[in-house]
Amino acid sequence: MALYPLLRPLIFRLDAERAHRATIAALKWIPKRRPPQFPASLTTSIAGIGFPSPVGLAAGFDKDAEVTGPMLGLGYGFVEVGTLTPLPQAGNPRPRLFRLNEDRAVINRLGFNNRGQANALERLARRDRSRGIVGVNIGANKDSADRIADYAVGVRTMSPVADYLTINISSPNTPGLRQLQDEGALRALLGAVAEERTVGGPPVFLKVAPDLGEGEPDQIVRIALQHGIDAIIVANTTITRPPLKSRHAAETGGLSGEPLKALALDALRRFRSAGGGALPLIAAGGIGSVDDAWQRIRAGASLVQLYSAMIYEGPGLARRIASGLADRVAREGMASIADAVGIDASR
Numbered sequence: 001m002a003l004y005p006l007l008r009p010l011i012f013r014l015d016a017e018r019a020h021r022a023t024i025a026a027l028k029w030i031p032k033r034r035p036p037q038f039p040a041s042l043t044t045s046i047a048g049i050g051f052p053s054p055v056g057l058a059a060g061f062d063k064d065a066e067v068t069g070p071m072l073g074l075g076y077g078f079v080e081v082g083t084l085t086p087l088p089q090a091g092n093p094r095p096r097l098f099r100l101n102e103d104r105a106v107i108n109r110l111g112f113n114n115r116g117q118a119n120a121l122e123r124l125a126r127r128d129r130s131r132g133i134v135g136v137n138i139g140a141n142k143d144s145a146d147r148i149a150d151y152a153v154g155v156r157t158m159s160p161v162a163d164y165l166t167i168n169i170s171s172p173n174t175p176g177l178r179q180l181q182d183e184g185a186l187r188a189l190l191g192a193v194a195e196e197r198t199v200g201g202p203p204v205f206l207k208v209a210p211d212l213g214e215g216e217p218d219q220i221v222r223i224a225l226q227h228g229i230d231a232i233i234v235a236n237t238t239i240t241r242p243p244l245k246s247r248h249a250a251e252t253g254g255l256s257g258e259p260l261k262a263l264a265l266d267a268l269r270r271f272r273s274a275g276g277g278a279l280p281l282i283a284a285g286g287i288g289s290v291d292d293a294w295q296r297i298r299a300g301a302s303l304v305q306l307y308s309a310m311i312y313e314g315p316g317l318a319r320r321i322a323s324g325l326a327d328r329v330a331r332e333g334m335a336s337i338a339d340a341v342g343i344d345a346s347r
């Protein structure tokens with residue numbers, strides 16, 4: 001999209017949350033187009049789903065499933081909507097979303113602002129599922145008395161319209177949520193999720209934080225495998241603060257984009273070494289180029305997702321990365337991108 005360099009200064013004049021609202025509104029008006037035809041070498045199969053391109057849109061951009069069609073049309077191989085909670089909720093007070101331009105990063109403390117699962121369900125039920133893959137990322141309401149029950153509700157409610165579900169236990173903006181990654185809580189949560197799953201229902205992925213202590217990836221992989229989790233998404237935003245230049249650096253919330261790259265890659269490697277390839281991995285965090293995506297795939301990711309880099313590079317980024325990946329596959333003499341998954345893993 002050669003248009004984006006011209007539009008970007010206008011979008012960046014708005015505060016980040018308004019810019020996001022305006023972008024969603026504009027996307028609803030762009031003429032409908034079918035998703036591009038991707039080279040066959042990019043097809044990746046996970047948990048029985050054939051992804052036409054391994055480059056997807058990460059959760060949080062289209063929280064309420066308003067623009068899945070346009071985003072698939074722009075060349076994302078799959079789109080993850082949400083996080084959706086059972087009940088609508090307003091999220092944290094504004095300002096709560098910050099662009100860190102000098103760092104090509106974002107800090108958010110949105111706190112799962114969304115219109116709730118019933119609202120998105122209605123839209124998703126109407127969509128033409130032949131147009132592409134849409135995953136539904138689910139979470140718990142901030143005020144819920146029983147968070148685990150909220151995930152069970154999410155599985156039950158959203159399964160009929162989801163090509164896959166993501167259990168998000170890694171947002172830093174709902175106090176205490178990340179404690180669901182701890183051993184006992186994770187067992188209870190994934191046990192409850194497994195009980196809600198039905199034969200023929202969508203696969204279930206688990207999304208983790210990049211900020212994990214030693215031994216945690218092994219523990220999470222073990223519990224995930226025991227409970228039939230189909231893939232792990234590594235990773236969500238970080239609460240750590242690598243060196244940053246922007247004036248917003250000290251804002252509270254989750255950091256994403258370029259400064260998250262090294263941390264997310266390291267977390268991916270730890271999960272790969274924990275799972276040894278037994279559990280498919282999906283990489284997210286600071287992916288903004290063909291090199292980034294290729295590195296993550298070689299490190300063990302079957303799919304990649306991005307969000308923050310799109311803010312800086314424009315909506316055509318996913319398509320450019322997909323096309324670059326197809327070139328790499330051809331240059332390496334491989335038949336399929338799947339042949340590259342994890343080839344750097346044991347080094």
Ligand SMILES: Cc1cc2nc3c(=O)[nH]c(=O)nc-3n(C[C@H](O)[C@H](O)[C@H](O)COP(=O)(O)O)c2cc1C
Binds near residue numbers: 108
């Ligand atoms: C503004 C914003 C909102 C986000 N909201 C969610 C969310 O609701 N659920 C979720 O699982 N991840 C959410 N994320 C995390 C992204 O899905 C992704 O894991 C993270 O941003 C790292 O990828 P990136 O560096 O390409 O942005 C959000 C990220 C941003 C920047």
